[in-house]
Amino acid sequence: LAKTTQPISMDSYEGQEVNITCSHNNIATNDYITWYQQFPSQGPRFIIQGYKTKVTNEVASLFIPADRKSSTLSLPRVSLSDTAVYYCLVGDPGISGSARQLTFGSGTQLTVLP
Amino acid sequence: GAGVSQTPSNKVTEKGKYVELRCDPISGHTALYWYRQSLGQGPEFLIYFQGTGAADDSGLPNDRFFAVRPEGSVSTLKIQRTERGDSAVYLCASSLGLGEVGDTQYFGPGTRLTVL
Numbered sequence: 001l002a003k004t005t006q007p008i009s010m011d012s013y014e015g016q017e018v019n020i021t022c023s024h025n026n027i028a029t030n031d032y033i034t035w036y037q038q039f040p041s042q043g044p045r046f047i048i049q050g051y052k053t054k055v056t057n058e059v060a061s062l063f064i065p066a067d068r069k070s071s072t073l074s075l076p077r078v079s080l081s082d083t084a085v086y087y088c089l090v091g092d093p094g095i096s097g098s099a100r101q102l103t104f105g106s107g108t109q110l111t112v113l114p
Numbered sequence: 115g116a117g118v119s120q121t122p123s124n125k126v127t128e129k130g131k132y133v134e135l136r137c138d139p140i141s142g143h144t145a146l147y148w149y150r151q152s153l154g155q156g157p158e159f160l161i162y163f164q165g166t167g168a169a170d171d172s173g174l175p176n177d178r179f180f181a182v183r184p185e186g187s188v189s190t191l192k193i194q195r196t197e198r199g200d201s202a203v204y205l206c207a208s209s210l211g212l213g214e215v216g217d218t219q220y221f222g223p224g225t226r227l228t229v230l
Contacts, residue, residue, distance in 0.1 A: 043118070043205050043221025044157065087156055102149075102219060104156025 004088045009109040018075045020108050022088030025069050030092040033064060033071045038085045038107070047086075048073070075110075083112045116140065118222035120206050126228045127196055135191040135225045139208030146189050147219060148181055149205040157205050163189060164211055196229045203227070 005023040012018045024033070032051050036044035048055055050062040050071070061074040075082060085107040119138040127133050139146050144165055149157035159173040166186045174180075178196075183189040193200055203226050207219040 041223065043207065043224055045221070046218045049218075102147075102157070102159065104149075104158070106154070107156050 004090055004105045006086075006088050006105060006108045008106065009111070011111050011113060012078055013113050014079055015077050018078050018082075018110060018112075020073045020075075020086055020088075020110065021070055022073070023070045024088070024090045027068050027090050028092065031090045032092065033062065033068075034089045034091075034102075035060070035062065035073045036087045036089065036102075036104075038087065044087060044104075078110075078112045080112050080114060083110060085109050118206055118208050118220055120204075120222040120225050122225060123223065124226045124228075126230065128230050129196060129198060131196050131229075133193050133196055133227065135193075135204050135227070137189045137191070137206030137208075137222060139187060139189070139206070140220055141187075143208035143210055143220075144186065145209045145211030145217070145219075146183060147207040147209075148189070148191050149207065149221075151203045151205055151224070153202075160191070160204075193227075196227075198229050201227055201229045 032049055034049040035047040037047050038044040048057055048060045048062045050064055052064050052068060055062045063072045087104050087107040089102050089104060091103060118140055121136045125133055146163040148160040150160055151157040161168055161174055161181050162170040163183045166183055178194045181189060181191045191204060203224040205221055205224045207221045209217045209219045
């Protein structure tokens with residue numbers, strides 16, 4: 001399973017765009033990149049998943065360069081309620097019969113300030 | 115619709131006791147996962163069920179930990195002879211179990227286990 005490296009913490013202000021970058025130098029060909037968000041006393045919540053280039057949904061964008069050795073989660077115009085821990089995960093979600101457990105790192109604590 | 119639910123939300127026990135933690139997955143989800151999360155760390159995989167069978171139990175730390183899912187829905191994580199080091203939040207997740215991209219795992223709120 002590919003190891004990921006993220007900043008331990010980040011601060012931002014309300015209304016700003018936040019970019020959290022994750023390094024995954026040994027990503028495998030079949031691996032996808034997935035981001036989860038976790039609030040205190042709650043389970044992680046899926047945000048976005050991608051393989052290459054750019055993926056966008058209603059809450060975030062995910063940018064993946066051609067070499068796929070890193071990825072950047074972009075949160076537009078954050079609010080106080082976006083304060084949470086964000087996890088970057090790398091793995092192959094599709095091998096039938098194989099273990100599909102998620103391997104979490106320590107995550108990035110994002111704090112949004114007023 | 116209803117999400118993944120876990121009971122109890124909190125469990126305090128004494129060292130050496132036996133505990134059971136329950137997970138009710140989202141209806142129709144064939145895959146179920148158990149994770150353990152210690153303070154300040156990301157969740158750590160314990161075991162994965164596809165239907166009634168444990169497809170991967172490589173994350174269980176030792177033979178004091180056991181999980182079942184007899185009817186392919188509700189799952190129970192059982193911990194025997196609890197130790198203080200077992201104190202953590204135990205998270206359950208479920209997914210459709212399609213085995214393909216987009217098979218998102220949905221997590222429950224967790225059970226906070228404290229072993230005194």
